[in-house]
Amino acid sequence: MPFMMEGMASWDPGQYNRFAEERARPFHELVARIPTTAAVAVADVGCGPGNMTATLAERWPDAAVLGLDSSPDMIAAAERFKSPQLRFQLADASTWRPQRGSLDVIVANASLQWVDDHETLLPAWAAALDDGGTLAFQVPIAGYDPGFAAIAQRPHWAERLRGAAAVTGPRSASPVLDAEEYVRLLSAAGLTVDAWQTTYYHVLPGDDPVFEWFKGTGLRPYLDALDDAEAFAEEVRVELRARFPREPFGTILPFPRLFVVAHRA
Ligand SMILES: C[S@@+](CC[C@H](N)C(=O)[O-])C[C@H]1O[C@@H](n2cnc3c(N)ncnc32)[C@H](O)[C@@H]1O
Known part of the structure; x- marks a missing residue:
């Protein structure tokens, strides 16, 4: 599977936090559906800059909460939330x-x-869940692509960007499964599964906000793969301005997401 690991160290907590409010909402809607009341051990995998992990410590005040991330920059940013509990x-x-x-x-x-x-x-x-425990995750639906894949396939980029689509782009390149597949997989693992999909219609402020949103996430595999990333970035900006036009109130970004909450009774 064409999945880029090379860019992992290039996560930028500042860029990611630019749309903190919009990014927080799916997290809160996911966690609100977790039925586990008492917890002694909680893990947040891919915790990012730690602000969301800190809310888990509030939700389960008696639990030891561990935030894990593969990006040293994200872990460094998260350290400011460190406490005896977190x-x-x-x-x-x-x-x-x-x-x-x-x-x-x-x-x-x-x-x-x-x-x-x-x-x-x-x-x-x-299998790591104790009785009463819950696994909860949220992902952009497989195949979701604001248009990057088509740009990456243009002849002047195709060679250098082959294999750079992981998070957005062709469904076949994404590790994300369909909702039904997650329900089957986790039911077979002995869990009771609650899965749903939601499309958020974010209204983003400022210039080129869709580019700025994805610069911190889905565009990274493409930008990291290029020495002259600015030329590619400019093509993406132009394309995104046309696809997601600025309106008097802001720019609408539709974002479809899949939620899975799986509980061990
Ligand atoms: C879009 S951010 C989400 C951050 C946080 N969970 C939130 O809700 O705000 C994705 C995070 O996943 C992390 N990540 C990506 N691949 C990972 C891996 N293989 N192992 C652990 N973390 C990973 C990134 O470093 C980044 O911090």
Whole structure:
């Protein structure tokens, strides 16, 4: 699968936090559906800059909360939330294998689209849940693409950008499964599954806000793959201005997301 790991260190917490409010909403809507009341051990996988992880410590005040991320920059940014209850650690989700029955809650918000082989990973995480525990994750739906894939396939980019689509772009290039596949996979792992999809219609302020949104996430595999990223970035800006026109009130960005909350009774 053409999945880029090289760019992992280039996550920029400042850029990511530019749309903190819009990005927080799916997290809160995901966590609101977690039925686990008492928890002693909680993990937030792909925790990013830690602001969302801190809310997990408030939701489960008696739990030790661990934020994991593969980006040293994100972990460094998250450290400011560190407390006796809340710790952060550099770790790659694709190899993270918590001990059987050792966790009450695993949250992965907007991170699993960067991680391959959910068919192997998720049953292993399900086995790490204690009775009453919950695995909750949210991902952009597979195949979601604001238009980057077509630009990357233009003849002057195609050679250098081959394999750079992971999070947005062709469905076949995404590690994200369909909702039905997650329901089957996690039911087979002994969990009760609640899955749903929602399209957010974010209204973004400022100039080129859709470009600025994805510069911090979905465009990174493309930008990281190029020495002269600015020329590609400018083509993307022009395309996105046409696709997502600025209106008097702002720019509408439709964003379809898949939610899965799987509970061990
Ligand atoms: C879109 S951000 C989401 C951050 C946070 N969960 C939130 O809701 O704001 C995706 C995060 O996943 C992390 N990530 C990507 N691949 C990862 C991997 N293989 N293991 C752990 N973290 C990963 C990135 O470093 C980034 O911080």
